[in-house]
Amino acid sequence: MEKIKYVICIAAVMVAVIISCKTRYTTTTTTSFKATSSAANFDRGKVLVFSVCAGCHYDRRINKFIGTQIHDVPGIAGKVFAANLTHSKSNGITDKYSDAEIRYLLKTGVARDGRFLAYMLRPNMADEDINAIITYLRSNDPPLRAADTTVGITHFTFVGKAYMNLTAKPVPYKPDVPMPAKNNKVAIGYYLVDNLGCFHCHSKKLTSLNYLNPDQTKGYLAGGIKFKEPNGGEVKASNITPDKNTGIGSYTEEQFSKAIKEGIAPEGGKLKAPMPKFALLKDEEVNAIYAYLQTVPPKNHKIE
Template sequence: MRKYKLPAIISVLAAAIIIGSCKTHFETTKANYKTNKSSEAFERGKILVYSICGGCHYDPSAQKFIGTPIHEVPGFIGKVYAANLTNSKSHGIPPHYSDAELKYLLKTGIAKDGRFIPYMLRPNMADKDLNDIIAYLRSDDPAISATDTTIGITHFTPIGKMIMNAMAKPLPYRPGIQKPSETDSIALGRYLVDNIGCFHCHSHSLTSLNYLYPEQSKGYMEGGLKFKNPQGNNIYASNLTTDKQTGIGNFTKLQFRNAVKYGEAPNGQLHPPMPEFSKLQDNDVDAIYAYLRSIPAKYHKVHGQ
């Protein structure tokens, strides 16, 4: 029989107890916030929901925000499914949240029942964009019309629950954030890279993201993160720094726009979820391009590219 040193066993047990006893429920909001549901808010909200939420929640075959399986989660953690965002009262998320609760969830990651959801964080999003997202989710647009279905129920293994509990660090609710001016392309581009979530996929690791200060994320915009395409094959996020050998240093503004909006890069067709950004306005994409050209070029050869 293998002999284990007592201090090592005690350390493992102590770590398990600490992780397992982490606070898992938090205070949510009691605010009485109501969304402005103008036609302008709807149009902008639609662009934002497709661009921010589409990669996980939009099913192209159904043309609905009914959710999708998240294949990138390792099996030892469990099975994760993106939620139904339609206005289904039996399966959808929006009908069960007030406007204030949706806004609070997106800012802090805290659900209405106090659970922390660590992958829906937009602490730096402007109040107007939050308003517009909620306005769209409250609309009768076909993509979010009530669809009484679920593609799966998220289930974490005991190890997965311990990991999730260890990650239970809600972000501060910071109201009053303003979106940068359209005339400041670099500031606007940085804002969009943050809030659309470009840096989530194009940095080194989902577990080392810094949502409050994105540039402090490990391997910020250098790419390399592994995903799976709908066929189950591995794909890797590209280096979006301006390194000319491994990044986008040779992309023109038009080439970058075509890559982001239509998945057409100079070196070939891009994989999903890139085509979900086709609804972004040209000036938004151009602002992202201007911002990316302002950050340091980093040599990082991505697998398979």
């Protein structure tokens, strides 16, 4: 009996070691995708990069995309730092990627060196928007000009590696995704809630997100995820379903716009970080998000 227990114990340790060490995936871009630059793509790309990427990669103290530490990763799992996206030859990474590799990273979460970057996942983003993001990242806009600095090197502990490999996996590569129809306001709203990452923060847990089918995520848009504030405090993401008592069911379109673009709640209070983060969105895009949220089943979930 003791021998069986010993064998089981050894097997469990070996499995744990294998799991913790598997931190690389095969990368296959399969295409020679090349972004097309234009003034319109630059403008759209800037909006998207500031709305999607800035939360992790933008340092507001110096107004540059030099990266930041992701403080929401528990210390027991290690330390995670967002990369420098500027055109730094020593520390920047954007110029080291081909357009096809950036596209593959955004679609699957797999970097060119095989690492899986869960925060990067945007499998349902249209190629038109990926094209715009790449156009902006390739530009010489001031926030992207070379800044030869690094905020830190990502390091996962044994626990972090094991956890990542058990719970976080790349998703299938979905190329050639079209934009939603321009006359379908609700579809546009759903597309934005997906690709701006609204459902990432406003659902039940970051570890149970359904990236391919966002509306099937547990606790979809009902809030509750905790985030660390710069001062060490915590803030919980709000319920943004149209429940009138615990969600945003009583918000007017104008109040909703003011909240996500200016960070001002209907009662006059200021929203805490990471909101507001959508100041650059067009009014019609904000209105489309509002229209979509009104179609989501209301959930009575009070957030303290």
